[in-house]
Amino acid sequence: MRRTLAGALTDLKSLPHRLADPARRAEPWAFVHNVGDGDFVAVGRQLVRHLTDHAGLKPSDRVLDIGCGNGRVAEPLADLLGIGGGGYLGFDISRAGIAACRRRFRGRAHMGFEHLDVWNGEYNMGGKLAEAEVVFPAADASIDLAFATSVFTHMRMPAMRRYLAEGARVLKPGGRFAFTAFALSPGREASEVFAFEPFDATSKVIDPRYPERAIGHWRPAIEAAVAEAGLTLRTSLAGLWAPPADYDGGQDLFVAVKA
Structure with missing residues (x-):
């Protein structure tokens, strides 16, 4: 309920932009599946630029999007991979997010x-599959580039290892x-926005009542x-969540x- 309400607030804030720009009117609504703030297209x-610059993304790649949400990375990848002969497979624990993606990309083989249906304390508390039992829906040695953006920031370390x-x-x-995380190190353990508190031997969290809301992992554990x-x-690059950034x-x- 908390994420749904937060998503509805995000949608309200986006209304002026949607009305002013016809290209944005088809963007998914965050109250259906709230995957974070920011302009969907931007x-x-x-x-995708980060994947190209730092992970060697090529139009011919077969890519796996771990936690694809409502398709904000799939959107720019669709044309890129379509032109280059590559392929895309995305999966998510949100049934609504996957349904939206299937509608949006219908007919694009x-x-x-x-x-x-994986359990997660922030996004899918009713999930029937434990994180430690997850099997990705892809065959052995079939993917050129796998990526997880803002996924491990909502998972405890045992799940991340899996x-x-x-x-x-x-x-x-x-x-x-390629993956993103809050990598904690001495002197870079929190910021004004992310006031991490101790949680366990490998991690710190924003809210101990809801650990998956935002989790930072110690760099040696990662x-x-x-x-x-x-x-x-x-490659390891420091993000803007805590200065200095790379x-x-x-x-x-x-x-x-x-290897």
Whole structure:
């Protein structure tokens, strides 16, 4: 209910822009599936730019969008991959988000979407599948680039380790896994917006009552989880959530490679 109300507020704020710009009138409504603030189109394009600049996204890639939400990254990827002969598979724990994506991209054969009813304390408290039991809907060694944007910021460390392991399973040799996180380190453990509090040995949270609302993980724990999955960390960039920042993304960006 809290996320639905927050989404409705986001929709109200977006109304003037939707009315002024006909191109924005078809954007998904956040009260149906609230995946965060920001201009749907602008944020999607920014994330694709990050994937291109830092994770080597190519139009010929077969990509896996982990937590695709209502399709804000799928939107700019659809044309890019369609031109280059690539393919897209997105999955999410929101049934409404997946339904919206299937309607939006109906008839585009290279765009696929799957719903996984996975439990999450922030987005899907009624989910029937435990995070530790998740199997990504992709075959072994079938993906060039997997990415999870603003996913691990809502997952505890054991769940993150499972998702990294599944990412490694589905990646082709040399494939890349890009993900964002709040990477905590001494002197960079909180900010004015994200006042993280102690939670467990690997993580801090905004609200201990609802840990999945926003979770920051200690950098050594993130690096250990990447290595445990059999991936090699290639890139690490500090985001704008806490200064100093290395790029214009809000969260810290990591890119790992499968040998």
